[in-house]
């Protein structure tokens with residue numbers, strides 16, 4: 049039996065719920081995309097939100113864009129594993145994809161804030177891996193928000209005002225990375241995922257492997 053293959057199969061380890069948070073503009077969407085492109089074991093959790101769509105965003109891919117009444121209905125129907133107000137809008141994580149992913153022993157990546165990470169902890173603690181990205185400086189954070197060219201000056205100013213508050217939650221995360229060089233940051237995120245998967249390799253699989261290796265008498 050090859051342990052590497054075992055790790056890639058669908059049920060032989062516990063799936064990860066990987067939470068990636070940061071102040072807006074620090075790079076979590078970019079890092080998430082790069083991680084997903086390079087790792088077929090991970091799928092992205094697509095949140096529902098009441099915020100308006102940005103240019104270039106696709107409904108059902110970036111978010112499920114819903115109105116307030118639809119969001120209320122989803123809450124009432126128990127469709128979220130967590131939801132929270134952010135920047136005056138509401139954002140929530142749909143339950144079904146999370147359940148399906150965990151059942152298959154696959155990993156799922158969440159671009160959610162500290163409020164969401166906190167809410168996942170009681171139910172999914174043993175699956176949870178939390179990563180916080182810091183910008184190298186606030187000047188660079190503002191530069192990135194402008195470079196993205198998706199938000200008005202007022203929205204950028206609002207996000208900059210909220211950045212310190214977001215960043216103040218850094219210590220609630222297991223891993224805290226400075227997203228200075230994008231490739232270096234991605235390498236670190238990949239290393240975290242590899243290590244966390246190894247921690248969750250099924251005991252049954254490992255017992256069988258070791259039994260084959262050294263015999264049942266030990």
Ligand SMILES: Nc1nc2c(ncn2[C@@H]2O[C@H](COP(=O)(O)OP(=O)(O)O)[C@@H](O)[C@H]2O)c(=O)[nH]1
Nearest residue numbers: 072073095132134139140141159160161163164
């Ligand atoms: N709690 C929670 N936060 C979310 C969810 N989806 C997105 N967020 C957070 O909402 C904030 C705003 O997201 P967005 O409007 O896409 O702006 P961006 O961070 O500038 O790309 C970010 O901090 C996201 O991590 C969710 O389902 N739950």
Ligand SMILES: Nc1ncnc2c1ncn2[C@@H]1O[C@H](COP(=O)(O)OP(=O)(O)O)[C@@H](O)[C@H]1O
Nearest residue numbers: 072073074075076077078192196227228229230
């Ligand atoms: N390490 C980095 N160095 C330089 N620019 C970056 C880096 N990471 C992200 N960016 C750029 O910063 C902008 C904001 O990144 P984004 O991923 O949208 O942030 P977030 O999802 O955290 O709001 C984008 O234009 C992105 O290309």
